[in-house]
């Protein structure tokens with residue numbers, strides 16, 4: 001099902017997006033060397049509760065994971081890229097960390113992910129900086145292609161042109177998605193595609209765009225936890241995601257900190 005939000009719902013989506021962005025911003029500051037992934041999960045639970053919001057993850061049990069996720073945020077370190085389940089691990093300087101968070105506030109969900117190098121020094125590992133930069137650029141290109149009348153394939157093509165143009169293999173098993181009263185909805189937004197194809201965007205549609213890459217492979221392997229997806233070669237990975245709303249004249253990014 002594809003949902004089109006009315007102005008009241010869109011106003012709620014803005015609050016939900018700002019909450020997600022604010023939590024990610026706070027966690028980014030706190031995620032320094034020595035921080036345990038389980039502390040990040042607990043802080044996330046506390047911030048969601050303090051805002052009177054609901055986790056989209058804790059009870060989530062889709063076909064691609066084993067049972068309910070049971071945690072409040074995805075924490076993916078280095079070769080982990082998607083659905084990273086928090087576990088007892090202390091971050092080290094130079095780790096490439098992805099935080100992926102979706103919450104629902106007043107019945108509307110927002111979803112965003114950021115990747116960064118712990119300790120803040122992208123330049124310390126040129127490979128990590130390049131991975132992060134390409135997902136951020138691909139996300140910006142996807143957003144720039146979004147607006148009323150554009151087709152999903154236009155966004156996929158814009159994202160894939162950046163990822164592929166930088167020489168990265170593109171995996172199409174997981175990509176972006178519609179979002180609204182639930183976190184994962186139609187339409188699917190693959191991270192590569194053909195322009196002019198697919199669903200035509202309309203004002204009021206919410207999309208989560210989420211380019212992700214692995215340095216030298218397009219093949220994923222699932223951890224023993226049944227959730228965490230890693231690169232099969234053990235190479236580093238990055239992921240950037242925003243929730244956007246299609247407006248009358250373009251697209252509005254909802255998951256920016258205020």
Ligand code: MF3
Nearest residue numbers: 057060069074083100102111
């Ligand atoms: N937020 C993720 C996405 O970007 C989905 C995570 S599902 C979880 O679509 F259960 F692993 F948290």
Ligand code: CO
Nearest residue numbers: 111208210241
């Ligand atoms: Co998402």
